Amino acid sequence: MKQITAMDDMPLAHLRCVIAKRLRSLDQEDALGADNRATVQLDQQSVGRLSRMDALQAQAMAKAHHARHAAERQRLMRALARMDEGEFGYCVDCGDSIAPARLDLDPAAPLCISCARG
Known part of the structure; x- marks a missing residue:
């Protein structure tokens, strides 16, 4: 591929x-969401069934959020x-x-x- 010419007007540094x-x-x-992704304790003495279900749901949502962040991080790293x-x-498909x-x-498009x- 040729060197960037379309990007001359837009500073790459920005x-x-x-x-x-x-x-x-x-x-x-x-880093803030790391605690939410941790293993949920299933001790019935400390929390009830509904509280455990809520904790498991919160954990699943935190893991999904982390996965979305990982995908975005990969897109950004590929752009760099x-x-x-x-x-x-330049388009990675057609050029x-x-x-x-x-x-x-x-910028990661x-x-x-x-x-x-x-």
Whole structure:
């Protein structure tokens, strides 16, 4: 692929900072939610059946939230890798330029709008 030309108007440094900030935010949110993902104690002496069910449901939701964060973290890391390789700003499917407005909205967007629509 050719070097970035469509991204000349939009500073990559700004997008790199946006991505780094979002990665830090994900790390902080995951650290706060670590207790909710922990093993639920099933001691009937300390909590009732409904409280255990609530705890299990909260644990499942925390794990799902953590999985979404992991997927977003991977998208962001791939965007940083594309920046380092000089391929950022181009669709990974067709190779066309991704609109700067789309990247401003989601710097990790790997597809142009045409490919994203299918």
